[in-house]
Amino acid sequence: MKKLLEIKNLSAGYDGNVVLENVNMEVFSGDFIGVIGPNGGGKTTLIKTILGLIKPTSGELILHISKTNIGYLPQVNQIDKRFPISVIDVVRSGKANSALFSSFHKNSAEKEKAESLLAEMGISHIRNKAIGELSGGQMQRVFLCRALMNEPELLVLDEPSTYVDNNFEGELYLKLKELNEQMAILLISHDVGTISFFVKTIACVNRHLHHHPSNIISEEQLASYNCPLQIITHGNIPHTVLKLHDEHEHHGHHH
Amino acid sequence: MDTIIELFSYDFFVNAFLASLLAAVSCGIVGTYIVSRRIVFISGGITHASFGGIGMGYYLGINPLVGAAIFSILSGMGIQLFSSRGKVREDSSIAIWWSLGMAIGIIFVYLTPGYAPNLLSYLFGSILTVSTGEIWLMLALALIIVLFFTLFYRTILYISFDEDFAKTSDLPVNLFNYLLMILISLTIVLNIRVVGIILILSLLTIPQATANVLTREFGRMMFYSVGFAFLASFIGLLISYFADIPSGATIIFTQVVLFGLVKLIKAFIRS
Numbered sequence: 001m002k003k004l005l006e007i008k009n010l011s012a013g014y015d016g017n018v019v020l021e022n023v024n025m026e027v028f029s030g031d032f033i034g035v036i037g038p039n040g041g042g043k044t045t046l047i048k049t050i051l052g053l054i055k056p057t058s059g060e061l062i063l064h065i066s067k068t069n070i071g072y073l074p075q076v077n078q079i080d081k082r083f084p085i086s087v088i089d090v091v092r093s094g095k096a097n098s099a100l101f102s103s104f105h106k107n108s109a110e111k112e113k114a115e116s117l118l119a120e121m122g123i124s125h126i127r128n129k130a131i132g133e134l135s136g137g138q139m140q141r142v143f144l145c146r147a148l149m150n151e152p153e154l155l156v157l158d159e160p161s162t163y164v165d166n167n168f169e170g171e172l173y174l175k176l177k178e179l180n181e182q183m184a185i186l187l188i189s190h191d192v193g194t195i196s197f198f199v200k201t202i203a204c205v206n207r208h209l210h211h212h213p214s215n216i217i218s219e220e221q222l223a224s225y226n227c228p229l230q231i232i233t234h235g236n237i238p239h240t241v242l243k244l245h246d247e248h249e250h251h252g253h254h255h
Numbered sequence: 256m257d258t259i260i261e262l263f264s265y266d267f268f269v270n271a272f273l274a275s276l277l278a279a280v281s282c283g284i285v286g287t288y289i290v291s292r293r294i295v296f297i298s299g300g301i302t303h304a305s306f307g308g309i310g311m312g313y314y315l316g317i318n319p320l321v322g323a324a325i326f327s328i329l330s331g332m333g334i335q336l337f338s339s340r341g342k343v344r345e346d347s348s349i350a351i352w353w354s355l356g357m358a359i360g361i362i363f364v365y366l367t368p369g370y371a372p373n374l375l376s377y378l379f380g381s382i383l384t385v386s387t388g389e390i391w392l393m394l395a396l397a398l399i400i401v402l403f404f405t406l407f408y409r410t411i412l413y414i415s416f417d418e419d420f421a422k423t424s425d426l427p428v429n430l431f432n433y434l435l436m437i438l439i440s441l442t443i444v445l446n447i448r449v450v451g452i453i454l455i456l457s458l459l460t461i462p463q464a465t466a467n468v469l470t471r472e473f474g475r476m477m478f479y480s481v482g483f484a485f486l487a488s489f490i491g492l493l494i495s496y497f498a499d500i501p502s503g504a505t506i507i508f509t510q511v512v513l514f515g516l517v518k519l520i521k522a523f524i525r526s
């Protein structure tokens with residue numbers, strides 16, 4: 001197992017407000033970590049720090065891979081859906097580090113890569129549509145393609161299941177499980193019930209971070225991590241039932 | 256038709272024609288960036304702040320456009336500085352620079368002894384009095400803009416669409432933000448003579464809105480915007496000449512009519 005990144009005694013925040021305090025975490029290749037926690041608890045701040053979008057106020061972030069080797073899928077509501085850009089260009093922007101003078105060389109390899117990702121996701125037919133014409137599920141697929149353009153070693157997803165229907169949500173998580181064979185995944189969700197079926201470990205983030213070494217977590221443990229959460233489950237999506245206190249002995253086994 | 260051809264034998268009309276063509280190129284391209292990135296209000300702030308430079312130019316006896324260029328670039332930087340470092344909300348920061356520039360302009364115009372010639376042409380535009388020297392400057396700017404947007408098309412597109420993602424891809428986001436801010440400022444200043452400070456925002460937004468009716472693709476939107484901007488400017492120029500009404504206002508009126516027509520035709524085709 002290769003260590004991809006480590007976070008040491010890291011604190012971060014905005015305008016003097018501390019959002020994360022003394023956080024420690026390590027991410028290895030093969031990891032599939034569900035990042036959960038209440039709204040405002042610092043989930044997004046954590047991944048924005050990892051992505052270099054926020055500078056830590058203290059502590060350090062050590063990347064053992066290049067920054068461009070991290071694929072990123074932001075929250076959908078951070079995207080301007082009326083921006084005049086086509087699907088294929090959104091996907092190609094995933095390899096933006098080769099974009100600086102890209103108008104001069106055709107870069108057909110990059111374009112082919114984008115096309116093949118769209119085909120893999122089953123959305124080749126929308127390649128020329130504007131981003132605003134897509135459904136929630138299509139949009140998430142497009143952003144997943146973009147995040148995969150650089151063949152990342154670490155994939156970071158911020159709430160990929162908002163604005164998508166239940167069918168696509170299940171499909172997305174299965175896809176992530178498949179991708180996890182090639183890359184580590186950090187998945188933010190407010191929905192611990194659903195993701196715990198797919199992830200390998202759970203990181204509870206609420207100002208502090210507790211990395212729980214299993215995908216099964218009890219309400220009592222959540223409480224002890226100071227991570228109060230509402231457990232939401234959806235119709236036909238498989239989910240691990242949260243272990244209640246008295247069945248707790250069984251935790252740790254894998255599906 | 257003959258009279259239109261005849262018009263081109265007048266130097267002032269050739270200059271006006273070239274000015275509308277060059278304004279269409281620079282405003283069409285830069286305006287697409289402004290509209291796509293939703294920074295219309297910032298651009299409005301920069302435009303009005305440039306009046307401070309015009310007033311200063313009159314007072315110091317230098318070319319008012321030089322003063323306007325300095326003021327608009329400074330206000331563009333100032334707006335960003337106030338909101339990022341000074342923790343002033345961005346729209347408030349814009350309003351502060353917007354009105355500060357106008358106030359400085361009015362004070363200096365008042366302090367300038369005697370009469371301030373052509374003051375109205377800076378406020379409302381005067382395409383028929385654009386000088387050959389100004390045409391050369393507009394040409395240089397148009398070439399710089401075309402070159403810049405061609406060379407860095409994808410970088411500009413990606414940064415505009417999703418700035419955070421562009422940062423994670425190691426694109427020089429801040430550098431481009433500043434370069435584009437400077438290009439916006441220069442575009443505004445050099446086109447002030449065409450439609451004036453009060454009306455310049457229209458050249459940066461209406462052709463783009465018209466183009467946006469027909470396409471939702473950044474590159475195509477630039478081309479269409481240039482086309483619509485030029486069409487409306489030229490028709491407006493002719494109408495203002497023959498009807499003897501102010502050119503800047505007529506050009507904008509034509510642009511809005513063109514926008515309405517395109518919108519109507521599109522709705523008609525759909526139904």
